[in-house]
Amino acid sequence: MKQRVWLSMLLGLAPFVSGCGGSEGRIVGAEANTAFVTERPMIHLGAKEGLVRVRLDGSERARVFPTNRSVLDYTADGQLWILSDPDTNLYVADQGGTRERSVPSLARRVSQARLSPDGTRVAAVRHADFSLPQRDWKDDDAVYLVDTTTLEVTRLPAQNDSWALNPNWNAEGTEVYLAHESGGAQWVRVSDGSRRAVGEEVPPSRLPPQAGHLDSCPARSQTLESDDQGITLVSASGERKTLVTIEGRKRGFHDYEPSVSVRLFTPSCDHVLFGFSGTTWVVQVATGRVGKLASGAQPHFFLPESP
Secondary structure, eight states, X not given: OOSOXXXXXXXXXXXXXXXXXXXXXXXXXXXXXXXXXXXXXXXXXXXXXXXXXXXXXXXXXXEEEOTTOEXXXXXXXXXXXXXXXTTOOEEEEEGGGTEEEEOGGGTTXXXXXXXXXXXXXXXXXXXXXXXXXXXXXXXXXXXXXEETTTOOEEEEOOOSSSOEEEEEEOTTSSEEEEEETTSOEEEEETTTOOEEEOOSOOOOOOSOOBGGGGSEEGXXXXXXXXXXXXXXXXXXXXXXXXXEXXXXXXXXXXXXXXXXXXXXXXXXXXXXXXXXXXXXXXXXXXTOOEEEEEESOEEEEEEXXXX
């Protein structure tokens, strides 16, 4: 399968809270591994030991980044990654993640960052300086452009004290979209820092699709649904097939988390990845066989299968 299918799932698969008196339940017929799969795309997982690469059958598992790194963005070929850590430092990791470099001028201040469409720049926004007394904390909406080769930083001046959120690029890489904590949004021109209000247009997302956008297989006109009883495959004709059965699920007090945290087709639509009880699982659509891929993990994306 040569076509790249992206799975940006930056929502965690940490064990959900079953609440007082509740039970997570169990997957009926679950196997200990995924050796039965018929495709082997490479997946990146946020696991206990850090960000790892692993094939769908569980083979070739290797750590890429340390445990305390969070993924902010990455290029389509997986060669360039933008990372952060609990101290809100910014890192550019290139050469497939084998070389990681920090951006000193943004140390301990980065809140969000996104790569330009061509991967040459990062648009970052900062939070207040938490090393100062709280009375002196001050947000602003300045944009910081980082050259991914030299790490040189260019500051596009702030216009107000509202915390900037959700930076994103237009398709041409000429403007950065910003939302503001106080409300409203702007486009910021990277050439001169000039701004214009966002009208009715919605900024095109250059990020990989969110998890919920990949619970369908257009080629087969199939979609996925899930509830406390498991996962169901639904065809365009309305026919329903149970893929995964959960038994013993009992919701306790203050238990509002979905039983299945994520559900995603693989590139071929022959398998579905899903999160249950803090674990990533794989189910084979044709047979209903289901196995455990990784504990405490969150998938990021597929890479094309090797020749």
